[in-house]
Amino acid sequence: HEIEPPATDLITLTRHILSQQYALGERAAGDLTLLLIAIQVTSKYIASNVRKARLINLVGLAGAENVQGEDQKKLDVLSNDIMVNALRASGKVAVMVSEEIEDAIIVGGSKGTYCVVFDPLDGSSNIDAGVNVGTIFGVYKVQGSSGSVSDVLRPGNEMVAAGYTMYGSSCNLVLSTGQGVHGFTLDEALGEFILTHPDITIPDRGKIYSFNEGNSLHFYPPTNSYLDSIKYPKNGKPYSARYIGSMVADVHRTLLYGGIFGYPDDKKSKDGKLRMLYEAFPMAFLTEQAGGVATTGSQRILDVIPKNIHGRCPVFLGSKEDVEDLKKFYADYDGEK
Ligand code: P6P
Helix, strand or coil: CCCCCCCCCCCEHHHHHHHHHHHCCCCCCCHHHHHHHHHHHHHHHHHHHHHCCCCCCCCCCCCCECCCCCECCCHHHHHHHHHHHHHHHHCCEEEEEECCCCCCEECCCCCCCEEEEEEEEECHHHHHHCCCEEEEEEEEECCCCCCCHHHCCCCHHHEEEEEEEEECCCEEEEEECCCCCEEEEEECCCCEEEEEECCCCCCCCCCEEECCHHHHHHECHHHHHHHHHHHCCCCCCCCEECCCCCHHHHHHHHHHHCCEEEECCECCCECECCEHHHHHHHHHHHHHHCCCEEECCCCEHHHCCCCCCCCECCEEEECHHHHHHHHHHHHCCCCCC
C-alpha cells in the first residue's frame, strides 16, 4: 500500500486570500488582505487560549490573579481584548463593534478603510462543558468617512467579507469574501490555516432541524406548524433534531450537512435572541454564498437595516428548500406578532 507523499502545494489561508484578491485585480497585498491576516492571527491566539483554558483556570468567572497580578480575565473578555488590539494595530480599521463592548469603538485618526463587527467568543456559556465555541466576524468597507457608528448601521448586504472560527476538536476557520465559502483547518505544528474545505456548498435540502424547542411554549403558530410538518410528515421520514446551543457549531454543521437552523422571534423574545451585526449578518452572508437561504421569516436577513449596534433579529437559515418551506408557513400567517 503506497504511503501518500506529503502534499507539496499547501494552500494556506494567506495564499488563498491573496489569490482571491489577485482575481479581483488587486495586485498588491491590499488592505482587505492585511485585515484578514490580522483576523487570522487573532483566531490562532484565541484558539491557543481556549485549548488551554481549563489548564490555566481561564474558564468560569474572573477573580483569580494571574502572574502579573492582573485580574484573571474570563475567556470571552480575553478574546475581546485580543481582537480589539490586533484590529487597532492593523491600521485598516475605522470602526469596531464587539458583542462584549456597549459602544462602537471609533479608531481615532484612523485612515482605516474597514469596519469590523465581531463576537469574540460566541457560545462562551458552553465553555465549561467543553462544547465548541467560536469567533464570528463581518467586514464593511468604509465609504470615505473618518469613522462613525453610521458606518456600521448598514444592511448586511453591504458586507464585503464574513467568517467564523470554530474552536473544537480541531480549529476551523470558514471565510467568504463574496467569492464562495472556503474552510480552513489550523495545523498547529505549522501555525497555518490550511484549505481543507474548498467551495463549501450547502445541500438544497437536508434532514436536520436545529431549534431550541425548549422555547416552543413561546413560539408563534407558524414556527410550531413548520416544525410539526417535519416532525410528523405526511410522507417521508421525520427530520432529526440537532441543537448544540453554540451558533458557530450549529451553523457549521448546517453548512456542511444541510437542513435548517432557527432562532425564532417569539412571545418572550420579540426580536429573537441573535444579534444582527455580528451573528445574523455574517452567518447569513456565508449561508447565501454557500447557496443557501437566510431569512427573518418575513424578509431576507441581509436586507435588514440595524437601528442600533446590538440589535437583534429572528434567524432561519440553511438549505434553500427547507428555508423556503418555512417561509410558506410565515407568509400564510397574519396572526399575533
Ligand atoms: P439558547 C450562545 O449563547 C448564543 O448566543 C448562540 O451561540 C446560540 O445559538 C444561542 O445563544 C443559544 O441560545 O437560548 O438556545 O441557549
